[in-house]
Amino acid sequence: MIRAALCGLTILAVCGPRAGRAQSPENAESRAPVVVASKPFGESYILAEIFAQLLESRSIAVERRAGLGATEIAFGALRSNAIDVYPEYTGTGLLAILNDTLDASMRTDAGATFSYVARVFEERYGVRWLAPLGFENGYAIAVRRETATQYQLRTLGDLARVGGELTAGFTSDFIGRPDGLDGLSREYGLRLRAVRPLAPAVKYAAIAEGAVDVIDGYTTDGLLARYDLVTLEDDRRFFPPYQAAAILSPRLSDERPDAISVLSLLSGRLDEGRMRVYNRRVEVDGEDIRAVAADALRELGLVPREGGDGPSDTASGSAPRVGIVPFLWSRRMETGFLALRHLELVLVALFAALVVAVPLGLVLERSRRSAEWVVGALGVLQTIPSIALLAFMIPLLGVGTKPALVALWLYALYPIARNTYTGVRDADIDAVDACEAMGATATQRLMWVRLPLAAPIILAGVRTAAVITIGAATLAAFIGAGGLGEPIVTGLALADSRLVLSGAIPAALLAVLVDSVLALVERSVAPAHLRAGDPDPAG
Amino acid sequence: MSLSLDATEVSHRYGGVAALTRVSVRVAEGSVVALVGETGSGKTTLLRSFNRLVDPSEGTVLVGGEDVRLLDPVVLRRRIGYVPQNGGLLPHWTIRRNVALVPRLVGMEDIGHVADVALQRVGLDPRAFGERLPRELSGGQRQRAALARALAAKQGAILLDEPFGALDAISRSEAHEVFERVRHELGVTAMLVTHDLAEAARLADTIVVMRAGVVEQAGSVDVLRGAPASAYVRMLFDRAEAAGAALGVG
Numbered sequence: 014m015i016r017a018a019l020c021g022l023t024i025l026a027v028c029g030p031r032a033g034r035a036q037s038p039e040n041a042e043s044r045a046p047v048v049v050a051s052k053p054f055g056e057s058y059i060l061a062e063i064f065a066q067l068l069e070s071r072s073i074a075v076e077r078r079a080g081l082g083a084t085e086i087a088f089g090a091l092r093s094n095a096i097d098v099y100p101e102y103t104g105t106g107l108l109a110i111l112n113d114t115l116d117a118s119m120r121t122d123a124g125a126t127f128s129y130v131a132r133v134f135e136e137r138y139g140v141r142w143l144a145p146l147g148f149e150n151g152y153a154i155a156v157r158r159e160t161a162t163q164y165q166l167r168t169l170g171d172l173a174r175v176g177g178e179l180t181a182g183f184t185s186d187f188i189g190r191p192d193g194l195d196g197l198s199r200e201y202g203l204r205l206r207a208v209r210p211l212a213p214a215v216k217y218a219a220i221a222e223g224a225v226d227v228i229d230g231y232t233t234d235g236l237l238a239r240y241d242l243v244t245l246e247d248d249r250r251f252f253p254p255y256q257a258a259a260i261l262s263p264r265l266s267d268e269r270p271d272a273i274s275v276l277s278l279l280s281g282r283l284d285e286g287r288m289r290v291y292n293r294r295v296e297v298d299g300e301d302i303r304a305v306a307a308d309a310l311r312e313l314g315l316v317p318r319e320g321g322d323g324p325s326d327t328a329s330g331s332a333p334r335v336g337i338v339p340f341l342w343s344r345r346m347e348t349g350f351l352a353l354r355h356l357e358l359v360l361v362a363l364f365a366a367l368v369v370a371v372p373l374g375l376v377l378e379r380s381r382r383s384a385e386w387v388v389g390a391l392g393v394l395q396t397i398p399s400i401a402l403l404a405f406m407i408p409l410l411g412v413g414t415k416p417a418l419v420a421l422w423l424y425a426l427y428p429i430a431r432n433t434y435t436g437v438r439d440a441d442i443d444a445v446d447a448c449e450a451m452g453a454t455a456t457q458r459l460m461w462v463r464l465p466l467a468a469p470i471i472l473a474g475v476r477t478a479a480v481i482t483i484g485a486a487t488l489a490a491f492i493g494a495g496g497l498g499e500p501i502v503t504g505l506a507l508a509d510s511r512l513v514l515s516g517a518i519p520a521a522l523l524a525v526l527v528d529s530v531l532a533l534v535e536r537s538v539a540p541a542h543l544r545a546g547d548p549d550p551a552g
Numbered sequence: 553m554s555l556s557l558d559a560t561e562v563s564h565r566y567g568g569v570a571a572l573t574r575v576s577v578r579v580a581e582g583s584v585v586a587l588v589g590e591t592g593s594g595k596t597t598l599l600r601s602f603n604r605l606v607d608p609s610e611g612t613v614l615v616g617g618e619d620v621r622l623l624d625p626v627v628l629r630r631r632i633g634y635v636p637q638n639g640g641l642l643p644h645w646t647i648r649r650n651v652a653l654v655p656r657l658v659g660m661e662d663i664g665h666v667a668d669v670a671l672q673r674v675g676l677d678p679r680a681f682g683e684r685l686p687r688e689l690s691g692g693q694r695q696r697a698a699l700a701r702a703l704a705a706k707q708g709a710i711l712l713d714e715p716f717g718a719l720d721a722i723s724r725s726e727a728h729e730v731f732e733r734v735r736h737e738l739g740v741t742a743m744l745v746t747h748d749l750a751e752a753a754r755l756a757d758t759i760v761v762m763r764a765g766v767v768e769q770a771g772s773v774d775v776l777r778g779a780p781a782s783a784y785v786r787m788l789f790d791r792a793e794a795a796g797a798a799l800g801v802g
Contacts, residue, residue, distance in 0.1 A: 443636055446640060451630065451633070454626055
């Protein structure tokens with residue numbers, strides 16, 4: 014339904030004419046679009062959209078990259094000028110990016126934290142923090158209202174008292190971070206009966222159904238209200254201040270004073286109450302992010318009230334939640350575009366892998382001693398989690414299509430090279446030997462015997478690679494490459510399972526479809542003796 | 553034009569293991585020599601040194617009087633037919649195309665016809681078998697097709713590596729008849745590796761008994777049976793006769 018606009022937009026942004034960003038100083042005055050990005054959660058989407066619309070209202074060209082991976086990916090992209098601005102939080106900057114410890118004086122003094130973080134970022138990365146937007150969004154530990162009543166919980170100190178009887182469901186982010194579970198347990202002497210790592214998308218459903226009793230959220234979270242959860246007070250002030258602010262790439266801070274002065278208009282203007290309302294409208298009411306951002310800018314008086322710039326185009330304000338089937342049907346056009354985009358990524362990566370891996374497999378067959386090593390090394394590549402591989406690409410290739418293609422290409426290499434190597438190696442050894450013995454050259458043996466006999470095995474490798482690549486390509490959305498991963502990423506961020514399914518189901522169908530098409534190809538390349546049905550045992 | 557095959561003082565090692573030690577064997581033009589011995593006796597290594605699938609560490613190998621080391625292996629191999637144990641037919645090619653392999657490699661004209669003549673020679677009707685795939689033939693028919701392929705380009709010599717070892721008794725006997733007929737028709741020189749003494753006695757003019765990389769004894773079947781040079785040679789004959797083989801009385 015309404016996320017349509019967002020996804021459609023990102024597609025345009027991704028496919029848009031923007032080969033090779035101007036990074037050289039000579040091009041300083043060229044009006045390259047400002048690349049506005051966000052991390053994959055509701056508030057970050059909204060803030061980025063507010064940045065983008067504000068810039069556009071001042072005639073500054075913008076390119077959107079919503080929902081980039083997580084902190085490392087978004088920040089990595091910013092440092093390397095692959096994106097120009099995204100909303101970040103001082104606490105995250107301090108602990109997750111600088112890996113710094115929290116000075117006692119900073120705990121209570123948000124201003125001190127901000128000046129420290131801003132100074133170190135400038136020195137270390139050339140990344141600039143604009144003045145805070147005006148609200149904080151720290152961690153919130155929440156329980157169901159009935160749990161709070163039953164155990165008389167008001168503060169985290171109270172929780173520590175009865176922790177042994179409660180099960181927590183925390184995001185893996187929170188479990189892993191120094192300012193997360195570890196520090197919290199130490200500070201409060203908190204011991205829980207069990208801690209389950211949960212995806213952000215499922216933790217609210219899990220607590221609502223009683224599968225867990227305690228979760229982590231954000232203080233401005235719209236979903237805390239939707240599920241009627243009680244936030245426990247951080248009475249010892251363990252969590253650092255998480256002031257939200259726009260942070261800028263080195264390129265933007267050096268070259269675009271115009272954009273900086275526009276973005277600075279937001280400093281100090283967004284208070285916690287407003288932000289909670291915007292988050293609720295998106296996360297609870299399912300409103301379109303573009304519409305909410307446009308309303309925010311009008312409320313702040315930053316764009317004229319009836320400018321006609323309203324994204325009141327197709328996206329209807331607050332459509333009632335419909336069933337999954339009508340929902341998928343209503344998104345069929347966007348899904349089609351996303352699927353095409355997805356297919357494009359997969360096919361380009363697959364073709365490039367084919368061009369490299371088949372000759373590689375042939376070379377390996379001729380130098381078998383190194384073959385196992387090389388194939389083994391490609392296999393190790395396969396074990397790198399996709400999201401980590403994508404993150405590694407950013408400093409080298411930025412965000413968007415290029416790093417995604419390279420990562421997908423790397424994944425596709427292994428099955429094709431492996432099957433080419435073994436297929437050619439094991440192709441009817443007697444026949445190959447006889448051909449050699451009667452004077453067929455190496456090339457003739459390859460073209461007449463080995464390749465034709467290995468073809469079905471090579472094709473099987475291509476099929477494996479295709480299915481792997483289609484799966485991995487859903488993660489490419491984390492680095493802004495688009496495709497069917499886009500609604501999955503957004504849906505996970507907004508705890509909207511219909512949106513997740515609107516990407517996951519077509520991706521699965523696409524995998525089945527591509528696999529079936531390749532199965533037909535496989536049959537058509539099968540050598541004559543394997544094609545004609547039942548092999549003759551009496552033969 | 554048939555080619556003689558000569559090996560003189562040939563030794564070969566695989567890594568540290570001696571496969572052949574100072575072996576000398578001569579196959580005169582148009583005659584048939586059988587190499588007999590157990591697995592690992594070096595007979596296949598010796599066979600493969602004539603078409604340079606093996607390049608021996610020491611010694612001289614001559615084909616038609618020419619030192620094989622001075623010849624391009626590809627050119628050499630196109631002059632010599634080859635029949636491995638399982639035929640080595642390309643499974644995805646028709647019989648006609650298989651048989652036309654070497655004629656095609658050497659650039660003969662009308663290779664389809666050449667292949668059909670070769671098939672006819674081994675008793676396979678080209679109209680019935682030409683368009684079939686190898687798996688549609690019986691084992692004996694496949695080996696005959698492999699023999700046709702090995703001789704289709706009028707090769708002057710032919711190397712056979714246990715060509716009939718996997719066949720049932722009747723097919724083997726038929727294959728033997730075909731081999732004898734073709735061999736005399738073309739006057740081709742042949743070297744045959746086998747572990748079946750009865751087969752060697754039937755097909756070969758000279759039998760070379762090999763054991764652990766050396767020639768134990770070489771001669772006609774009568775010489776070997778009448779005056780075995782070693783206990784091993786005698787044992788081979790005793791064993792074969794005990795198994796009921798009629799060993800070259802004629």
